[in-house]
Amino acid sequence: MCYKNICLISTLSLLLAGCFGGSSGTAAAVTPSFLDSGTSLTYNSTNASTLAATTEFQNFNYNSTSSQNPLEVINAHKAYGYGLTGAGKIIAIMDTGLSTTHSEFSAKTISTFGTLDYADGTSANKDHGLFVASIAAGENDDTDGSTMQGVAPSANLHLSSYNKINGNSYFPTHWANATDNASTAVVQNNSWGINYQVDTLKSDISSNGWSNDHGVAQKWNSSGYTANAASATAYITALNNFQDHGVIVYALSNTSSFSDADFQAALPELFSQLNEAWITAVNVEITGSLGSETYTRKSAPCGSTGSYCLGGDGFQVSGAKGAQNGTSSYWETNYSGTSFVAPQISGAVALLSEAFPSHTPAQITDRLLASADNTFFNHDAVVTFGNGVSHGYDDEFGHGILDIYAALQPITSSSDNRSMSLYTGDSINDNSSFQFGNSRLLTSSSFGDSLQRGLISEVGYTYDDLDGGFKYDLHSHINPSNKGAPSISLSSELKSLSNSLNTSLIPNHNDHFNQLAGSLSIRDDLNTSVTLGASSTPVQSFFELNSDLHDLSNYQTPYLEANEGGIGVNAVYQLSNSRLLLGVTIPIEQDNGQTIGTRKSLVSSLELGDSLSQSVTLMAGITEDKDSLLGSQGTSAFSLEGSNSITTFTALKAQKQFYDNFSLTGIATFGNTNMSSPSNSFVDSASDVKSSSIALIANMKNLSKDDNLSFYVNQPNRVENGSVAIKTSSLADSNRNISQTIKNIGLKSSARQINMGFSYRKDLSKDFAFSLKHLITNNLNHSNASSKLHSSYFGMDYKDLKLGISSNPNDSSIEKQISYAIAL
Amino acid sequence: MLLLYKIKNKVLLSFLVITLSSCSVISEELSCKLSEIECYRFDYSSIDNFKDSVDEYSQQSGLANPSSVLSGFTQNMELSINSSIDAENLILESPENIYALGIYIKNNKKPREWLFIGEQAFLRSWNSLSR
Numbered sequence: 001m002c003y004k005n006i007c008l009i010s011t012l013s014l015l016l017a018g019c020f021g022g023s024s025g026t027a028a029a030v031t032p033s034f035l036d037s038g039t040s041l042t043y044n045s046t047n048a049s050t051l052a053a054t055t056e057f058q059n060f061n062y063n064s065t066s067s068q069n070p071l072e073v074i075n076a077h078k079a080y081g082y083g084l085t086g087a088g089k090i091i092a093i094m095d096t097g098l099s100t101t102h103s104e105f106s107a108k109t110i111s112t113f114g115t116l117d118y119a120d121g122t123s124a125n126k127d128h129g130l131f132v133a134s135i136a137a138g139e140n141d142d143t144d145g146s147t148m149q150g151v152a153p154s155a156n157l158h159l160s161s162y163n164k165i166n167g168n169s170y171f172p173t174h175w176a177n178a179t180d181n182a183s184t185a186v187v188q189n190n191s192w193g194i195n196y197q198v199d200t201l202k203s204d205i206s207s208n209g210w211s212n213d214h215g216v217a218q219k220w221n222s223s224g225y226t227a228n229a230a231s232a233t234a235y236i237t238a239l240n241n242f243q244d245h246g247v248i249v250y251a252l253s254n255t256s257s258f259s260d261a262d263f264q265a266a267l268p269e270l271f272s273q274l275n276e277a278w279i280t281a282v283n284v285e286i287t288g289s290l291g292s293e294t295y296t297r298k299s300a301p302c303g304s305t306g307s308y309c310l311g312g313d314g315f316q317v318s319g320a321k322g323a324q325n326g327t328s329s330y331w332e333t334n335y336s337g338t339s340f341v342a343p344q345i346s347g348a349v350a351l352l353s354e355a356f357p358s359h360t361p362a363q364i365t366d367r368l369l370a371s372a373d374n375t376f377f378n379h380d381a382v383v384t385f386g387n388g389v390s391h392g393y394d395d396e397f398g399h400g401i402l403d404i405y406a407a408l409q410p411i412t413s414s415s416d417n418r419s420m421s422l423y424t425g426d427s428i429n430d431n432s433s434f435q436f437g438n439s440r441l442l443t444s445s446s447f448g449d450s451l452q453r454g455l456i457s458e459v460g461y462t463y464d465d466l467d468g469g470f471k472y473d474l475h476s477h478i479n480p481s482n483k484g485a486p487s488i489s490l491s492s493e494l495k496s497l498s499n500s501l502n503t504s505l506i507p508n509h510n511d512h513f514n515q516l517a518g519s520l521s522i523r524d525d526l527n528t529s530v531t532l533g534a535s536s537t538p539v540q541s542f543f544e545l546n547s548d549l550h551d552l553s554n555y556q557t558p559y560l561e562a563n564e565g566g567i568g569v570n571a572v573y574q575l576s577n578s579r580l581l582l583g584v585t586i587p588i589e590q591d592n593g594q595t596i597g598t599r600k601s602l603v604s605s606l607e608l609g610d611s612l613s614q615s616v617t618l619m620a621g622i623t624e625d626k627d628s629l630l631g632s633q634g635t636s637a638f639s640l641e642g643s644n645s646i647t648t649f650t651a652l653k654a655q656k657q658f659y660d661n662f663s664l665t666g667i668a669t670f671g672n673t674n675m676s677s678p679s680n681s682f683v684d685s686a687s688d689v690k691s692s693s694i695a696l697i698a699n700m701k702n703l704s705k706d707d708n709l710s711f712y713v714n715q716p717n718r719v720e721n722g723s724v725a726i727k728t729s730s731l732a733d734s735n736r737n738i739s740q741t742i743k744n745i746g747l748k749s750s751a752r753q754i755n756m757g758f759s760y761r762k763d764l765s766k767d768f769a770f771s772l773k774h775l776i777t778n779n780l781n782h783s784n785a786s787s788k789l790h791s792s793y794f795g796m797d798y799k800d801l802k803l804g805i806s807s808n809p810n811d812s813s814i815e816k817q818i819s820y821a822i823a824l
Numbered sequence: 825m826l827l828l829y830k831i832k833n834k835v836l837l838s839f840l841v842i843t844l845s846s847c848s849v850i851s852e853e854l855s856c857k858l859s860e861i862e863c864y865r866f867d868y869s870s871i872d873n874f875k876d877s878v879d880e881y882s883q884q885s886g887l888a889n890p891s892s893v894l895s896g897f898t899q900n901m902e903l904s905i906n907s908s909i910d911a912e913n914l915i916l917e918s919p920e921n922i923y924a925l926g927i928y929i930k931n932n933k934k935p936r937e938w939l940f941i942g943e944q945a946f947l948r949s950w951n952s953l954s955r
């Protein structure tokens with residue numbers, strides 16, 4: 001078709017690929033939405049909104065016309081969407097005017113310490129502790145007369161009175177004993193304190209030469225609460241010890257004219273050892289509709305406690321009232337103060353303790369502070385909590401308004417939740433940390449969906465930057481092969497029409513191997529050679545087929561793929577009616593440090609019979625692959641780096657020609673693979689992974705002169721059984737330790753991929769030929785999720801004109817091509 | 825001889841009981857000698873001076889406004905106070921008796937610590953720490 005060896009091919013190509021849309025590349029996508037499920041929980045928005053609409057929830061807000069419901073502002077209802085109620089957690093309340101008999105607490109376990117100061121049912125002031133406790137843990141139970149509910153309705157209570165001395169000489173001694181007694185509480189709520197600024201007390205201490213213990217004891221004395229320095233020390237020690245198991249919440253003074261926090265809420269400013277799990281509560285009235293809120297401080301500012309201060313709306317709220325042992329279904333409305341913000345925070349601590357059972361009180365505190373809404377004011381400074389998580393605060397509103405829902409979400413220094421961490425070791429302190437979003441195992445098509453199916457219902461934990469553990473489905477990190485169905489290359493088919501029709505049914509034994517680097521010796525009966533970057537010669541010879549429907553890639557036998565070969569030494573020994581082939585390949589490192597090939601292999605084959613009439617080939621060998629398992633690749637926490645996969649395999653090929661124009665070829669491969677442990681991965685090992693492939697090909701020639709018809713059916717390599725051991729990890733405990741369990745995941749794909757097809761070519765004359773093909777793929781990648789896929793082709797070649805059309809099975813697009821060669 | 829021995833033992837036992845009794849009234853820890861304990865913060869020289877001293881002390885210490893408790897003080901009252909507990913209970917029941925208690929402690933030379941405990945109850949009666 002060329003003239004004077006100078007050809008200019010003018011190709012008019014109409015590539016109408018858009019008939020049915022574009023390509024269907026299937027990216028391995030992480031779906032961060034699962035993170036909405038909190039630690040181990042599933043979020044149900046209907047439950048949240050249903051609860052928010054209940055009478056008791058609504059009753060908490062006294063002035064519903066001008067204010068949003070404070071419980072809704074802090075997203076307490078969304079905690080219920082996760083099923084969190086504070087169940088099993090104890091909230092310690094140190095207060096006055098307490099009750100153990102109110103209907104708001106009817107289902108609770110209530111423990112007490114010392115003599116209690118009981119509510120008398122006359123007012124919220126006289127029933128202060130009852131009112132406070134109901135905000136922290138009041139039950140949602142309309143049977144009590146439809147009163148109100150608190151933040152953690154299922155939490156239990158530990159009650160003590162700060163105004164009872166309980167036989168001691170000094171009140172702080174009693175406070176210390178009461179604090180010690182609440183030894184299993186997750187939070188202690190303190191809605192009380194002396195209205196005296198901490199900066200003023202610091203000046204008093206400095207000017208009088210007092211110790212800090214002496215200073216605070218002097219202030220308690222001055223308000224009638226007898227104290228000495230030693231008892232103050234005991235109380236400080238108790239508060240410090242409490243933080244080993246619970247958070248201290250202290251209400252700030254309600255004196256809005258204060259320029260600093262009161263000393264009692266700000267005790268960590270005097271005793272730095274207390275600044276571990278301590279939150280101060282500022283009262284902020286929030287008016288206006290959602291999105292157009294106005295924030296007004298109604299209490300003393302956070303002042304010097306700003307870095308550990310949280311806000312809430314404790315203005316005009318409702319709570320329980322009623323005398324101890326009296327009528328217990330009363331409730332009181334329209335009371336305001338930091339006293340009623342603190343229990344909102346205390347309830348939130350109970351909810352988070354339930355959600356993050358391994359968190360320390362300090363970690364719970366950090367989560368609440370770092371997730372608060374601080375968008376409505378300018379920040380004076382920033383707290384960096386660790387791992388790059390920072391949060392702005394100021395001396396008026398602290399870190400802003402408590403947001404329980406945000407605290408239940410992953411908190412990361414990046415806006416991308418996929419930056420969370422996976423730990424493959426036995427601790428979240430160790431160096432084996434991997435990015436969650438980058439960690440996945442890309443299984444080859446041989447595995448189908450078997451590993452992914454085997455991991456359904458298995459879970460792991462990923463950790464945010466504040467060490468919050470969140471459950472995720474392990475199977476979501478296994479990406480089965482998305483290899484497309486066999487398709488037809490229109491340009492290749494049209495190009496092949498220019499070639500003359502192949503007239504042999506079965507090829508001769510291959511003596512021309514790919515990528516030969518040189519021959520070591522050539523004798524009549526022995527030929528030794530070196531290959532580079534190719535399969536060994538036994539493998540090349542085995543897969544040499546006389547069919548344009550097939551090549552090695554159809555079998556998807558990862559342990560035999562050509563491009564993994566390094567340098568190879570091969571020998572072909574010719575026998576009388578057969579030949580023996582041997583080949584060894586090993587990876588080879590180049591001068592530039594790059595390595596050719598990744599596989600070691602030792603393969604032999606025995607080719608028996610006359611290749612032109614009938615022959616049988618037996619092949620066996622062993623291969624070793626590094627850092628992969630039957631072509632599967634892992635990344636980050638699912639890396640296969642450091643592993644060795646040993647595959648022993650056998651293969652059989654039988655070819656027979658019938659008559660002059662018909663031949664049959666059958667091929668089968670069987671492999672058994674074991675993989676050793678990668679160096680640092682959730683993938684532990686693989687055992688007895690058995691895989692196989694099979695194919696049958698029929699060729700017919702000259703049915704009507706100068707034509708060729710082929711049929712084939714095959715099953716690409718498929719893992720039939722075996723197991724992969726995967727490490728599943730528990731949620732880290734409070735000491736940050738993780739226990740690992742190795743689970744053997746049985747491998748069984750949901751389906752078996754079968755490919756079928758035929759091709760036909762007819763040369764009508766020297767200048768005119770046409771061909772057609774049709775391929776069918778069922779259960780692509782051994783998965784029943786795939787529908788039956790079809791691919792068709794028709795093309796013709798008349799002199800210099802080529803016309804062709806084909807369909808792509810993977811995206812259903814249609815390709816058309818017309819080309820015409822012009823000789824210059 | 826035996827009789828004298830029994831009398832001596834009874835005397836010693838009585839002395840011991842009295843001693844222990846007095847110790848239980850005021851804990852060893854609570855003493856006006858402690859610098860944190862302000863035993864002489866109010867002026868009991870007259871009712872007016874007492875009111876003024878309460879008012880002044882409240883301002884200095886950042887306490888609640890005492891105006892609601894500065895009227896109706898009992899000035900003449902028959903009292904029998906034998907311990908700090910008696911003093912505290914008296915004031916817990918009727919805070920307006922604080923001035924009368926002060927006069928009683930002063931006139932009867934009772935331990936000043938007993939009055940301090942009464943004063944503490946008086947201060948707590950109108951200084952709720954609840955927020």
